[in-house]
Amino acid sequence: MYETSQYHKRIFTPKNCSQQIDSSFGNVLLYGAGSDIIKNELGAYGEKILGSSSSYVQSNIGRYISNPQYYFQVNEGYVKNKLKVILFPFLHKGHWMRAADIYGGEFSFKPPIYDINAPDLYIPMMAFGTYLVLAGYFLGITTKFSPEALGVQFTTSLLCWLLQVLLLEATLHSLGSGEVPLLDIVAYGGYIFVNASIILICRIIWDYVFCLVTLFECFCMGVFLIKTMKRILIGEVRSFEKHSTKRNYLLILMALSQIPLLFWLGNVGVGAK
Numbered sequence: 001m002y003e004t005s006q007y008h009k010r011i012f013t014p015k016n017c018s019q020q021i022d023s024s025f026g027n028v029l030l031y032g033a034g035s036d037i038i039k040n041e042l043g044a045y046g047e048k049i050l051g052s053s054s055s056y057v058q059s060n061i062g063r064y065i066s067n068p069q070y071y072f073q074v075n076e077g078y079v080k081n082k083l084k085v086i087l088f089p090f091l092h093k094g095h096w097m098r099a100a101d102i103y104g105g106e107f108s109f110k111p112p113i114y115d116i117n118a119p120d121l122y123i124p125m126m127a128f129g130t131y132l133v134l135a136g137y138f139l140g141i142t143t144k145f146s147p148e149a150l151g152v153q154f155t156t157s158l159l160c161w162l163l164q165v166l167l168l169e170a171t172l173h174s175l176g177s178g179e180v181p182l183l184d185i186v187a188y189g190g191y192i193f194v195n196a197s198i199i200l201i202c203r204i205i206w207d208y209v210f211c212l213v214t215l216f217e218c219f220c221m222g223v224f225l226i227k228t229m230k231r232i233l234i235g236e237v238r239s240f241e242k243h244s245t246k247r248n249y250l251l252i253l254m255a256l257s258q259i260p261l262l263f264w265l266g267n268v269g270v271g272a273k
Contacts, residue, residue: 068121068183070112071121072122073112073120074112074122074123078112082123083123083194086191086194088220089224089227090220094116095117097231099115099117117231119183119184119187121187123190123191124193128157128161128190130193131196131200131265132157134200135157135268138200139153141204156265157193157265161192161193164189164261169185171250172229172233175247176233180232188225191221192258192262192265195221195262199214200268203266203268214266215259218262221255221258225251225255226254226255229254233247
């Protein structure tokens with residue numbers, strides 16, 4: 001029923017059997033000696049690949065994520081001065097460049113406690129919490145407070161923060177191929193809650209000044225971001241868009257985008273019952 005292949009026929013003949021043993025013995029010696037060389041070469045090559053991959057991953061993590069502890073090295077003096085820069089950037093008389101330092105032969109920026117222009121995450125997180133507290137209080141005095149309404153406001157705030165981060169990232173990528181750490185952009189995007197908290201405080205005190213105060217805070221936030229983005233493009237990236245007209249238009253567009261974002265954050269309780 002089944003046909004025996006020519007291969008199997010050759011194996012079971014005595015002559016071929018002896019030849020097969022001899023050839024197999026030679027192959028074992030050949031492959032046995034060669035396998036050690038192959039193993040050593042593959043091992044060295046694998047270590048090289050893994051080593052380069054590990055260093056690549058570590059360098060990119062350090063480039064885009066950075067050290068979170070860096071962003072919380074603040075003190076009372078820094079917080080006060082930073083709030084002044086955020087709320088009144090046109091009154092900032094000093095330079096906008098970050099202070100650099102060389103530690104262990106490597107170039108690095110000084111932490112926020114030693115540099116007023118360094119980004120931090122302490123102020124954005126505290127401002128975010130303050131904004132939510134003020135939003136809850138405003139919902140309460142307008143008889144619109146509920147856990148669901150506060151939850152909606154929390155989600156709206158996070159979405160606004162995300163949109164701000166995406167806007168800043170898109171602006172930087174459009175103007176240059178910089179390697180700005182992600183947490184830097186998150187910090188710059190979170191400063192908007194400082195201005196949003198001021199808007200809510202004014203609404204609580206006197207609701208009729210809402211539009212005027214919001215426009216002023218939009219102007220302040222726009223000036224702050226333009227100064228910050230210009231500094232990043234000039235001093236913190238390898239290459240950037242040399243065409244000044246395109247750069248200025250994009251920066252102005254980024255500043256104007258603060259108007260809908262801050263009006264969105266300031267309209268607390270819209271649609272709540």
